[in-house]
Amino acid sequence: MxxxxxxxxxxxxxxxxxxxxxxxxxxxxxxxxxVMQDYVNALKPVYKGRPPRNAFLYGDTGVxxxxxxxxxxxxxxxxxxxxxxxxxxxxRGFTYVRVNCQNLAPADxxxxxxxxxxxxxxxxxxxxxxxxxxxxxxEVYEMLYDELDAIGGTVLIVLDEVDRVGESDTLLYxxxxxxxxxxxxxTRIGLIGISNDYTFRxxxxxxxxxTLCETEIKFPAxxxxxxxEIIEARAERALHPDTxxxxxxxxxxxxxxxxxxxxxxxxxxLLKQAAEHAENEGHVPIEPDDVYAAKEExxxxxxxxxxxxxxxxxxxxxxxxxxxxxDGRTPVRTKAIHAAYRRLAQAAGDDPLSQRGMYxxxxxxxxxxxxxxxxxxxxxxxxxxxxxxxxxALTVAQVRDAIAESELPLDGVSLxxxxxLRDAGLVDT
Numbered sequence: 001m002x003x004x005x006x007x008x009x010x011x012x013x014x015x016x017x018x019x020x021x022x023x024x025x026x027x028x029x030x031x032x033x034x035v036m037q038d039y040v041n042a043l044k045p046v047y048k049g050r051p052p053r054n055a056f057l058y059g060d061t062g063v064x065x066x067x068x069x070x071x072x073x074x075x076x077x078x079x080x081x082x083x084x085x086x087x088x089x090x091x092r093g094f095t096y097v098r099v100n101c102q103n104l105a106p107a108d109x110x111x112x113x114x115x116x117x118x119x120x121x122x123x124x125x126x127x128x129x130x131x132x133x134x135x136x137x138x139e140v141y142e143m144l145y146d147e148l149d150a151i152g153g154t155v156l157i158v159l160d161e162v163d164r165v166g167e168s169d170t171l172l173y174x175x176x177x178x179x180x181x182x183x184x185x186x187t188r189i190g191l192i193g194i195s196n197d198y199t200f201r202x203x204x205x206x207x208x209x210x211t212l213c214e215t216e217i218k219f220p221a222x223x224x225x226x227x228x229e230i231i232e233a234r235a236e237r238a239l240h241p242d243t244x245x246x247x248x249x250x251x252x253x254x255x256x257x258x259x260x261x262x263x264x265x266x267x268x269x270l271l272k273q274a275a276e277h278a279e280n281e282g283h284v285p286i287e288p289d290d291v292y293a294a295k296e297e298x299x300x301x302x303x304x305x306x307x308x309x310x311x312x313x314x315x316x317x318x319x320x321x322x323x324x325x326x327d328g329r330t331p332v333r334t335k336a337i338h339a340a341y342r343r344l345a346q347a348a349g350d351d352p353l354s355q356r357g358m359y360x361x362x363x364x365x366x367x368x369x370x371x372x373x374x375x376x377x378x379x380x381x382x383x384x385x386x387x388x389x390x391x392x393a394l395t396v397a398q399v400r401d402a403i404a405e406s407e408l409p410l411d412g413v414s415l416x417x418x419x420x421l422r423d424a425g426l427v428d429t
Contacts, residue, residue: 010282012240013275019238020272022265025070030233031226032064035219039068042215043076046094046154047083052190054176056162056212058198059219062256062263065194066160068219069098073156093153097123102161111164113137113171117144120157124148141171141183149184162193162212163200173208221262227253231267239275244286248274251291259295270294303394307370307402313353314361315406316344318370321390322399327417331374331387334359336424340415347413362388370394 018024029036042055057065073096080094099119104111115132117140122129124147130140148155157175159165165172176191178184193212195201201209222230228249235244252274256267271286273294278286307318320340324332338355345352353361365371372391377384390396403410 009279011243011279011284013243013279013284013286014238014272015240016238017272019234020268022066025067025074026234028233029064029068029071030230031222032068032219035064035217036068036072038215038217039072042217043072046156046190047076047079049154051188052154052156054191054212054214055193055217056201056215057192057194057217057219058201059196060221060261060263061196062260062265062267063219063221064264065219067264069158069192069194073158093151094156095151095153096156096158098158098160099123100160101164104164113165113169114140116159116165116171117141120144121147124151141174145178145183148178148187148189150186152186154188154190156190156192158192158194160194161196163195163197169204169208172204172212176211222257222264223262224250224253224257227256227262227264227267230264231271234268235271238272243275243278243284244271247288248286248291251288255291255295259299266298269298273297300398303398304401304405307394307399308405310365310370312348312350312406312408313345313358314365314370315403315408316348316350317341317358317361317365318390318394318399319344319403319408319410321371321388322396323415324417325390326396329417329421330389331372332389333385333387333424333426334362336421336426337362337388339420339424340417343415343420344410344413348408348410 014020039055039057042053046052057069059065077094077096097120099116101111101116104115104119114137117137118130118132118135121140121143124144130143135143159172162172172191172193174181174183175189178189179187191212198218201213204212231252232249235249249271252267252270255270256263260266270291271294274286274290277290277293277297278284281290307315310318317337320337321330321332323344324330324336324340329336335355338358341358342352352358362371363373366373366388369391370393371388374387374389375384376387390399
């Protein structure tokens with residue numbers, strides 16, 4: 001008799017977890033007929049061997065922009081290959097490349113045209129990659145256009161999260177005009193920008209806006225009914241039969257509409273997490289309580305990720321407030337937060353900001369919903385001042401997990417809270 005593994009569950013609900021990943025491209029894009037037709041029309045010139053049209057796709061996270069792009073570009077590539085095979089001698093080359101600009105930008109910052117160009121060069125090259133530093137901008141652009149010209153035919157460049165490209169948007173203007181300008185001779189270049197932020201276009205220079213937004217396609221939020229149809233189709237392939245019911249699918253869809261503006265990604269994550277929760281608990285089918293547990297777990301992780309995405313000074317400030325909170329000292333005044341922040345910054349090997357400089361970050365964290373501020377007025381005796389504490393949406397544990405994820409060297413760093421408050425003149429806050 002063989003021994004069972006400690007990693008085995010008593011029940012098995014998920015049969016293909018890969019179908020829940022963002023990398024998965026579905027065989028059919030559901031509930032997007034009108035948008036897909038607009039997108040097909042924008043890509044038709046490439047199929048017909050004409051100059052490509054540039055396109056700007058916008059809509060909230062999880063509404064199908066990237067999935068539709070991957071699906072249609074794969075279809076376009078296959079259709080062009082098929083046509084070329086049927087008509088030898090009339091071959092029209094087609095290539096597409098995708099870069100996520102969010103991966104190029106520092107936390108709470110933007111990516112430059114230089115960084116985007118480096119990423120594109122490395123995507124286009126089969127062999128040796130280019131370092132992200134050490135080259136003049138002109139050298140990098142020359143490398144990029146050399147790579148593009150060597151390909152020939154039509155090249156579509158997809159810039160996901162294009163809103164993370166800052167004011168240095170030169171590349172967005174030059175790429176589609178590269179052939180006219182003389183940067184390339186053999187290649188026609190088209191640009192597809194994808195963004196969760198429609199207001200991004202208003203920050204572009206007029207010449208870039210006219211280029212990138214030649215065709216605009218809006219992806220609206222999914223309704224609960226549409227989300228249910230989408231996740232039902234995915235569940236049929238990703239989960240074992242008889243392990244879920246309509247009630248669970250409806251709940252995942254409803255929660256995704258309520259908490260994430262109709263995001264299919266959120267609905268998928270809820271279903272997968274609920275399935276894993278049911279497996280861990282050892283019961284079939286998935287129950288509504290599993291979905292609610294999944295929601296709590298995802299909400300926790302989302303907040304940790306949001307804190308980890310902040311720049312280092314904001315993380316240090318949040319860590320300072322969390323430590324004061326854990327000691328029961330919040331709401332607390334700015335000067336006490338600054339004293340704790342200063343010690344943490346020094347421990348992390350960073351130069352601490354002045355109290356005034358830190359205050360700008362503090363107010364930003366309040367605006368973002370990580371902190372809650374209170375205005376206090378003690379009249380002539382004490383004057384007016386603000387106090388801060390962690391918001392209801394953020395816990396001390398989440399801040400600790402985010403700091404660990406960011407790999408800030410604060411593990412084992414302790415603070416003498418009493419001394420900090422005494423030095424700030426706030427012993428009895």
